[in-house]
Amino acid sequence: MWISKTIFNHFKSRLNFTPNYAPLSLLSPRRFASTIAQNPSTFNSIHDANQVIDFPGGTVKFIPEMRFISESSPQRIPCYRVLDDDGQPLANNFVQVSEEVAVRMYSNMVTLQIMDTIFYEAQRQGRISFYATTIGEEAINIASAAALTRDDVIFPQYREPGPLLWRGFTLQEIAHQCFSNKYDNGKGRQMPIHYGSNKHNYFTVASTVATQVPHAVGAAYSLKMDKKDACSITYFGDGGSSEGDFHAALNFAAVMEAPVIFLCRNNGWAISTPTSDQFRSDGVVVKGQAYGVRSIRVDGNDALAIYNAVQAAREMAISEERPVLIEALTYRVGHHSTSDDSTKYRPANEIEWWRLARDPVARFRKWIERNGWWNDMAESELRNSLRQQLLHSIQVAENIEKPPIEDIFNDVYDVPPSNLREQEQWVKDTIKKHPLDYPENISA
Amino acid sequence: MATLFQGVGAVTPFSASSSLDSNKLLLPSRKSLSISDSRGSIFVYRSDALNLKAATRLQLSPGHQKRSPSEDLLLHQSRGSFGAFGLYLHCLRIAYPWHELLLFEALREGLEEEMERDPRVCVMGEDVGHYGGSYKVTKGLAEKYGDLRVLDTPIAENSFTGMGIGAAMTGLRPIVEGMNMGFLLLAFNQISNNCGMLHYTSGGQFTIPIVIRGPGGVGRQLGAEHSQRLESYFQSIPGIQMVACSTPYNAKGLMKAAIRSENPVILFEHVLLYNLKERIPDEEYVLSLEEAEMVRPGEHITILTYSRMRYHVMQAAKTLVNKGYDPEVIDIRSLKPFDLYTIGCSVKKTHRVLIVEECMRTGGIGASLTAAITENFHDYLDAPIVCLSSQDVPTPYAGTLEEWTVVQPAQIVSAVEQLCQ
Numbered sequence: 014m015w016i017s018k019t020i021f022n023h024f025k026s027r028l029n030f031t032p033n034y035a036p037l038s039l040l041s042p043r044r045f046a047s048t049i050a051q052n053p054s055t056f057n058s059i060h061d062a063n064q065v066i067d068f069p070g071g072t073v074k075f076i077p078e079m080r081f082i083s084e085s086s087p088q089r090i091p092c093y094r095v096l097d098d099d100g101q102p103l104a105n106n107f108v109q110v111s112e113e114v115a116v117r118m119y120s121n122m123v124t125l126q127i128m129d130t131i132f133y134e135a136q137r138q139g140r141i142s143f144y145a146t147t148i149g150e151e152a153i154n155i156a157s158a159a160a161l162t163r164d165d166v167i168f169p170q171y172r173e174p175g176p177l178l179w180r181g182f183t184l185q186e187i188a189h190q191c192f193s194n195k196y197d198n199g200k201g202r203q204m205p206i207h208y209g210s211n212k213h214n215y216f217t218v219a220s221t222v223a224t225q226v227p228h229a230v231g232a233a234y235s236l237k238m239d240k241k242d243a244c245s246i247t248y249f250g251d252g253g254s255s256e257g258d259f260h261a262a263l264n265f266a267a268v269m270e271a272p273v274i275f276l277c278r279n280n281g282w283a284i285s286t287p288t289s290d291q292f293r294s295d296g297v298v299v300k301g302q303a304y305g306v307r308s309i310r311v312d313g314n315d316a317l318a319i320y321n322a323v324q325a326a327r328e329m330a331i332s333e334e335r336p337v338l339i340e341a342l343t344y345r346v347g348h349h350s351t352s353d354d355s356t357k358y359r360p361a362n363e364i365e366w367w368r369l370a371r372d373p374v375a376r377f378r379k380w381i382e383r384n385g386w387w388n389d390m391a392e393s394e395l396r397n398s399l400r401q402q403l404l405h406s407i408q409v410a411e412n413i414e415k416p417p418i419e420d421i422f423n424d425v426y427d428v429p430p431s432n433l434r435e436q437e438q439w440v441k442d443t444i445k446k447h448p449l450d451y452p453e454n455i456s457a
Numbered sequence: 458m459a460t461l462f463q464g465v466g467a468v469t470p471f472s473a474s475s476s477l478d479s480n481k482l483l484l485p486s487r488k489s490l491s492i493s494d495s496r497g498s499i500f501v502y503r504s505d506a507l508n509l510k511a512a513t514r515l516q517l518s519p520g521h522q523k524r525s526p527s528e529d530l531l532l533h534q535s536r537g538s539f540g541a542f543g544l545y546l547h548c549l550r551i552a553y554p555w556h557e558l559l560l561f562e563a564l565r566e567g568l569e570e571e572m573e574r575d576p577r578v579c580v581m582g583e584d585v586g587h588y589g590g591s592y593k594v595t596k597g598l599a600e601k602y603g604d605l606r607v608l609d610t611p612i613a614e615n616s617f618t619g620m621g622i623g624a625a626m627t628g629l630r631p632i633v634e635g636m637n638m639g640f641l642l643l644a645f646n647q648i649s650n651n652c653g654m655l656h657y658t659s660g661g662q663f664t665i666p667i668v669i670r671g672p673g674g675v676g677r678q679l680g681a682e683h684s685q686r687l688e689s690y691f692q693s694i695p696g697i698q699m700v701a702c703s704t705p706y707n708a709k710g711l712m713k714a715a716i717r718s719e720n721p722v723i724l725f726e727h728v729l730l731y732n733l734k735e736r737i738p739d740e741e742y743v744l745s746l747e748e749a750e751m752v753r754p755g756e757h758i759t760i761l762t763y764s765r766m767r768y769h770v771m772q773a774a775k776t777l778v779n780k781g782y783d784p785e786v787i788d789i790r791s792l793k794p795f796d797l798y799t800i801g802c803s804v805k806k807t808h809r810v811l812i813v814e815e816c817m818r819t820g821g822i823g824a825s826l827t828a829a830i831t832e833n834f835h836d837y838l839d840a841p842i843v844c845l846s847s848q849d850v851p852t853p854y855a856g857t858l859e860e861w862t863v864v865q866p867a868q869i870v871s872a873v874e875q876l877c878q
Contacts, residue, residue, distance in 0.1 A: 211659070
């Protein structure tokens with residue numbers, strides 16, 4: 014009797030204890046919160062429609078009607094855009110960019126476009142083995158990079174060389190990587206377009222889809238621990254959003270309150286899979302709320318919209334310590350890669366229409382020309398000079414010798430272990446014995 | 458199960474947390490017994506309830522065979538001897554302070570020391586924070602270091618391993634805990650394609666000093682999914698190192714070494730070894746990740762083993778010694794790369810090799826080890842290498858069935874007898 018009384022008093026004193034439905038910050042001490050149900054006598058009458066109960070996770074209201082949440086909203090989430098198709102601002106409520114930044118953005122977009130065209134041609138000529146273009150997504154590439162600082166760390170998928178160009182990676186360095194010669198940062202170990210540069214805070218591209226998304230969350234966690242004024246950003250496509258890593262990473266980032274920007278390039282195609290076969294949700298933006306992540310849908314072909322959105326997202330991510338999801342709607346004008354011929358699964362005139370009528374570069378050009386910051390002469394000068402530069406870079410890179418044999422075995426570990434040294438010796442001995450069976454331009 | 462005592466004077470229960478300040482006791486003789494030297498030899502005093510005969514000496518530098526006079530003294534039965542011998546032990550005990558703990562506590566101690574030493578070290582895994590870890594390895598750390606450094610993750614092994622890799626590339630030194638090693642199969646993509654690879658494919662620009670650890674191996678009726686032995690699946694991945702701990706002493710040393718290593722390291726622990734008790738030195742020590750451990754020097758046959766099978770082998774060794782054999786037992790510890798130097802020295806001496814492992818027969822650590830030894834030391838072998846491993850079956854639940862999927866001491870004894878004919 015006495016025992017039950019003390020137990021009852023114990024529970025009674027807990028009635029004032031509010032269950033843990035308040036948003037928890039990682040920095041506040043968290044302990045096992047009580048999930049003891051409230052004393053039944055405090056319940057309202059069972060006919061009261063505002064009846065609530067406290068399950069783990071917080072209080073929820075009861076309703077007597079059985080209501081399923083619809084699989085789709087009547088309206089799709091609207092898309093944020095600043096400039097119309099003609100490069101005219103729709104309203105005045107956007108962050109202005111200065112002439113210097115705008116012209117720099119534009120030149121980088123043109124650089125990206127021409128670089129893609131020329132390297133694609135080089136692959137077709139057999140000079141490099143592989144390439145993937147970013148045609149149609151120049152605005153996403155450059156404008157997002159322009160809105161970030163040099164300290165923000167970038168985790169790309171493989172269709173985002175733009176941020177590297179913005180941060181000063183030269184066309185010559187691009188060429189070195191594509192030709193896998195000895196000046197390549199990656200020492201010839203990765204396929205073309207798998208750039209990486211720790212100097213530019215751009216993490217090496219891996220061919221695996223969406224594995225970089227949790228990496229970005231881990232990096233954000235590191236930045237948060239160090240209390241740096243920086244965020245991490247990761248890019249992935251509509252296809253990448255189907256991978257398990259995407260979902261877990263968003264979930265983690267929300268729980269950990271990590272300063273990371275998830276930028277989805279929804280370009281309509283994952284190789285040959287259209288988005289209608291990829292997901293049945295309203296794109297990727299609606300998935301953010303499911304994980305507790307603030308999200309926005311942006312016109313990916315509008316450089317100013319991307320710039321504004323990424324800048325705002327960065328501010329939110331760092332100051333509020335929260336992840337942000339940006340879905341940039343766009344179109345993949347090029348083929349998936351040089352190993353793909355997209356006319357096999359989509360009409361050629363659709364591709365042409367997007368390439369010409371909805372070109373993000375041309376659209377931005379109209380805006381800067383209207384501001385008096387650009388003209389035809391500057392345009393032709395830029396394009397010619399870039400073309401020269403690129404052809405020269407390719408020529409130089411082509412003739413540089415490939416990395417030495419040691420680079421097969423270095424960097425597997427910090428110091429090559431004995432078994433790798435043995436294997437290296439074996440390869441070198443074989444080359445010495447049979448020099449005619451091996452290419453000339455490898456140094457043994 | 459016998460408890461392993463390490464250090465000197467195991468019988469006199471002198472308080473481990475005495476007021477002795479080990480820093481002040483810099484006796485010159487300390488160097489000669491080389492406890493502080495990670496490559497020195499540590500005396501192991503193995504005892505059980507019935508027999509206090511010292512049987513083994515841990516040897517960390519290969520080829521060091523000679524016993525010092527003080528160790529010969531300790532070979533005598535000394536249970537309850539409080540006389541002059543006890544005083545001698547007591548003095549040695551003061552010179553080499555030790556404390557006794559369980560294996561999971563040793564892991565925790567190593568982890569805590571590294572977290573104290575380097576603010577970049579952090580832990581992430583399921584239930585590691587406030588719950589203290591499913592096997593209590595991270596108990597108390599969240600209270601001490603905060604929620605951010607001891608991070609509870611949602612259930613997404615591939616992704617939190619990926620998170621660890623991203624954090625490592627950005628400058629942290631994360632330790633990713635798999636609640637059970639088997640769950641890390643979900644993280645295989647991140648471990649193989651990113652963890653092992655990104656240092657290489659980035660041209661050395663980004664390092665991944667991550668430690669992935671967790672309990673694996675066949676437990677007591679945990680079911681097939683919780684009895685995975687992942688070392689065989691992971692051993693091919695280029696770019697990672699693998700170590701397996703088996704005693705509290707090497708658990709702490711390997712944990713510290715793994716955290717300090719610039720390479721990604723997978724540290725295999727065993728579910729059934731977490732409650733092993735041993736005495737370990739008070740002072741700080743770090744073991745080498747690439748070295749094997751000489752558990753028992755011998756002349757007739759080399760028995761290579763790791764993790765839990767070490768204890769089955771030592772049990773078999775007792776029987777073998779009684780039958781007149783002199784097995785040399787080596788705990789290989791480093792599963793990738795193999796310490797072929799220690800193993801080679803042993804093979805050159807005994808000319809017979811028996812490998813005892815818990816891995817499956819096909820493609821296991823034993824299979825690779827057999828190949829490596831045959832390639833390198835074929836001329837020194839008098840008999841084919843015999844490898845005892847678990848069968849190629851999922852681990853059954855029923856106790857009797859499970860017991861027979863794991864190599865038992867009786868099988869080891871008959872294998873040795875057959876090899877040494």
